[in-house]
Amino acid sequence: xxxxxxxxxxxxxxxxxxxxxxxxxxxxxxxxxxxxxxxxxxxxxxxxxxxxxxxxxxxxxxxxxxxxxxxxxxxxxxxxxxxxxxxxxxxxxxxxxxxxxxxxxxxxxxxxxxxxxxxxxxxxxxxxxxxxxxxxxxxxxxxxxxxxxxxxxxxxxxxxxxxxxxxxxxxxxxxxxxxxxxxxxxxxxxxxxxxxxxxxxxxxxxxxxxxxxxxxxxxxxxxxxxxxxxxxxxxxxxxxxxxxxxxxxxxxxxxxxxxxxxxxxxxxxxxxxxxxxxxxxxxxxxxxxxxxxxxxxxxxxxxxxxxxxxxxxxxxxxxxxxxxxxxxxxxxxxxxxxxxxxxxxxxxxxxxx
Amino acid sequence: xxxxxxxxxxxxxxxxxxxxxxxxxxxxxxxxxxxxxxxxxxxxxxxxxxxxxxxxxxxxxxxxxxxxxxxxxxxxxxxxxxxxxxxxxxxxxxxxxxxxxxxxxxxxxxxxxxxxxxxxxxxxxxxxxxxxxxxxxxxxxxxxxxxxxxxxxxxxxxxxxxxxxxxxxxxxxxxxxxxxxxxxxxxxxxxxxxxxxxxxxxxxxxxxxxxxxxxxxxxxxxxxxxxxxxxxxxxxxxxxxxxxxxxxxxxxxxxxxxxxxxxxxxxxxxxxxxxxxxxxxxxxxxxxxxxxxxxxxxxxxxxxxxxxxxxxxxxxxxxxxxxxxxxxxxxxxxxxxxxxxxxxxxxxxxxxxxxxxxxxxxxxxxxxxxxxxxxxxxxxxxxxxxxxxxxxxxxxx
Numbered sequence: 001x002x003x004x005x006x007x008x009x010x011x012x013x014x015x016x017x018x019x020x021x022x023x024x025x026x027x028x029x030x031x032x033x034x035x036x037x038x039x040x041x042x043x044x045x046x047x048x049x050x051x052x053x054x055x056x057x058x059x060x061x062x063x064x065x066x067x068x069x070x071x072x073x074x075x076x077x078x079x080x081x082x083x084x085x086x087x088x089x090x091x092x093x094x095x096x097x098x099x100x101x102x103x104x105x106x107x108x109x110x111x112x113x114x115x116x117x118x119x120x121x122x123x124x125x126x127x128x129x130x131x132x133x134x135x136x137x138x139x140x141x142x143x144x145x146x147x148x149x150x151x152x153x154x155x156x157x158x159x160x161x162x163x164x165x166x167x168x169x170x171x172x173x174x175x176x177x178x179x180x181x182x183x184x185x186x187x188x189x190x191x192x193x194x195x196x197x198x199x200x201x202x203x204x205x206x207x208x209x210x211x212x213x214x215x216x217x218x219x220x221x222x223x224x225x226x227x228x229x230x231x232x233x234x235x236x237x238x239x240x241x242x243x244x245x246x247x248x249x250x251x252x253x254x255x256x257x258x259x260x261x262x263x264x265x266x267x268x269x270x271x272x273x274x275x276x277x278x279x280x281x282x283x284x285x286x287x288x289x290x291x292x293x294x295x296x297x298x299x300x301x302x303x304x305x306x307x308x309x310x311x312x313x314x315x316x317x318x319x320x321x322x323x324x325x326x327x328x329x330x331x332x333x334x335x336x337x338x339x340x341x342x343x344x345x346x347x348x349x350x351x352x353x
Numbered sequence: 354x355x356x357x358x359x360x361x362x363x364x365x366x367x368x369x370x371x372x373x374x375x376x377x378x379x380x381x382x383x384x385x386x387x388x389x390x391x392x393x394x395x396x397x398x399x400x401x402x403x404x405x406x407x408x409x410x411x412x413x414x415x416x417x418x419x420x421x422x423x424x425x426x427x428x429x430x431x432x433x434x435x436x437x438x439x440x441x442x443x444x445x446x447x448x449x450x451x452x453x454x455x456x457x458x459x460x461x462x463x464x465x466x467x468x469x470x471x472x473x474x475x476x477x478x479x480x481x482x483x484x485x486x487x488x489x490x491x492x493x494x495x496x497x498x499x500x501x502x503x504x505x506x507x508x509x510x511x512x513x514x515x516x517x518x519x520x521x522x523x524x525x526x527x528x529x530x531x532x533x534x535x536x537x538x539x540x541x542x543x544x545x546x547x548x549x550x551x552x553x554x555x556x557x558x559x560x561x562x563x564x565x566x567x568x569x570x571x572x573x574x575x576x577x578x579x580x581x582x583x584x585x586x587x588x589x590x591x592x593x594x595x596x597x598x599x600x601x602x603x604x605x606x607x608x609x610x611x612x613x614x615x616x617x618x619x620x621x622x623x624x625x626x627x628x629x630x631x632x633x634x635x636x637x638x639x640x641x642x643x644x645x646x647x648x649x650x651x652x653x654x655x656x657x658x659x660x661x662x663x664x665x666x667x668x669x670x671x672x673x674x675x676x677x678x679x680x681x682x683x684x685x686x687x688x689x690x691x692x693x694x695x696x697x698x699x700x701x702x703x704x705x706x707x708x709x710x711x712x713x714x715x716x717x718x719x720x721x722x723x724x725x726x727x728x729x730x731x732x733x734x735x736x737x738x739x740x741x742x743x744x745x746x747x748x749x750x
Contacts, residue, residue, distance in 0.1 A: 001355060001356060001357065001358050001359070001422065001654070001655060001658060001659075002354065002355045002655055002658075002659055002661070003354065003355075003356065003648075003651045003652050003654070003655035004354065004652060004655055004656070004661065004662050005354075005662070006354070067354060234738050234739075234740065237740060238739075238740060238741065245741075245744065246741050248734075248740040248741055249740070249741040249742065249743050249744065250743070251727075251730075251731070251743065254730070254731070254734035254735070254738075254740045255727070255730040255731075255734065257734050257738055257740060258673075258729075258730035258731075258733035258734040258737070258738070259730065261666060261670065261733055261734075261737060261738055262670040262673050262674050262729075262730075262733060263674070265649065265666050265667050265670050266645035266646055266648065266649035266667070266670070266674065267645060268652075268667075269645070269648035269649045269651065269652040269667065270644060270645040270648050270649075272354065272648070272652075273648040273651070276354045276356070280354075280356075281356075288644070291637075291640065291641040291644050292641075292644075294637070294638075294641055295641035295642065295644070295645055298638070298641075340634060343634055343637035343638065343641070344630075344633070344634070344637070346637050346640070346641075347633050347636075347637050352613070352617075352627055352633065352636075353628075353633070
């Protein structure tokens, strides 16, 4: 019995973190937020094997598993790093591989030459006036908050849990930037007017496996982001002095830090288990994914608020940049199902509804 | 990641299951201490290695090699079959490990066997009215007079004192030494003249604890564990065991499942509680928290087993998170029952024998006992996160 990361996984974690320390510093995140590009960063991650993490060796990937991907997601969250990881390296390869392991797009994803984004809003929480309709190979309607803005193609989910692929250059597709609070990732609105879409899968199981692994990655991203905020809060509480003492020696402040640690630490085991279940425990995978997404969202929200408070007025400023992680936790919470929605799904999975 | 225990352990699990199938019906239900059924069951469990498993044969144990997975499998299987896992109590869980570590040969021979057999019941004399979170400031004194200690003072929060044969007790023997170095660990009989036990009725309505008063209690000199002044270190070695046992996520899972059953059967206004979306969401929030603590527990088990990762913080937070979670869970059952949730004792509308109300209150007690939540947060922040300690205030003369 061994519950935790293997030596290889710790190595992967160290490698990705070291790379991101150098290439996704707070300054780099600020540059991206101000309109910069993420292509070089993604290229570097591709060279580390991140883009082909879940893709078979036959298709040029490194055939690792969901736990390896969660480790990378955690590191990306820790650095609030931009990049198309969620769609291009996790959800798109999962769907394409389940539907047809020989799909040539897999090799393009693995090599980083193609980026595939995700447009799941119709299947998760359709808004008025934004329905997606597919008929006879043509797609009409709108997807809100598709991710990311630079994708070469999008994996679109409709209300029937069917998955389609649509090229970003397809005639009839237009793409408009949607500003959100989270400037470390760019979302777009996709408008379809008789655009050509290819069916990837009409099997709900493919849809759910794709959705669930995406949710686990968002939970892992929150784990990393919240851990970073806690680390920053603890470091600040040790160094900042008031009343001739480090503020971290006041119980009011140290208890805030303890509460963050107490809530966050079990989340690590939860993310590991959920990722492991994706590959190894199919009976538990769906329920665990829903709960992990919801629970990490709640803990992430608590840590984001509390860590900001520990910093006092400085936490509220742009100077420290703490708000990038605060907002990252915020968007992870809403993407692919808010906590209330995923908990309701968890109840349904157990037959409680 | 590998969650299987391996084939040799699955074989062991089968052995445990066969024992349960054959003897499970002899498990005493709610057996009182010292009842013949409980003692008989205890004897059978020791003979088969299902309790007192690693205690050497010479002291009346089974004499097995320590193996965490064996212990885990036994605990899991007994819990699944809802069998009595054998006797617990502070004598077995706290004193016996202490004696095995630092007791003299004579002490081991005298005390361990009758304690694990359930024939010798112990209580723990640690807390005092003036020494709660700051336990090391305790003032119960023991003064050597020839071959005897003379003990004066008062203890509080002493569970099972009214039933106990013996007490293991922290007393101040070196009043001039620094507070942590002036304490000794004594053992004495509760029937010794000068001991008075008064039950302390708590908010549940029961007397789960007592106050114990000592007036010139005379105790033979050799009934000390380790040396004079080493009592604090001796007590601390086992206190961490106590904290580890509070807030066990597997017990919480059983309560969560009972809550789900309650919500499926109980109706308000003709609707099952589980069909109420607000209640259902609260249930799912709890289920997520229980899940996180169960996985945290697996991580701790694995780190102890393989010594391959640092799960120190994961261990430190268990008492705080586990007791708060359990209190929230019990409280939710009360909330969703409305007025029926107030029913207690002989009220005919009581559900589950009043256990929701009782446990809701009892776990508030556990949030406070065994190191309060606030002390836990000091420990987590100072030892886990390395935050500075609060400046000490010197006692004015």
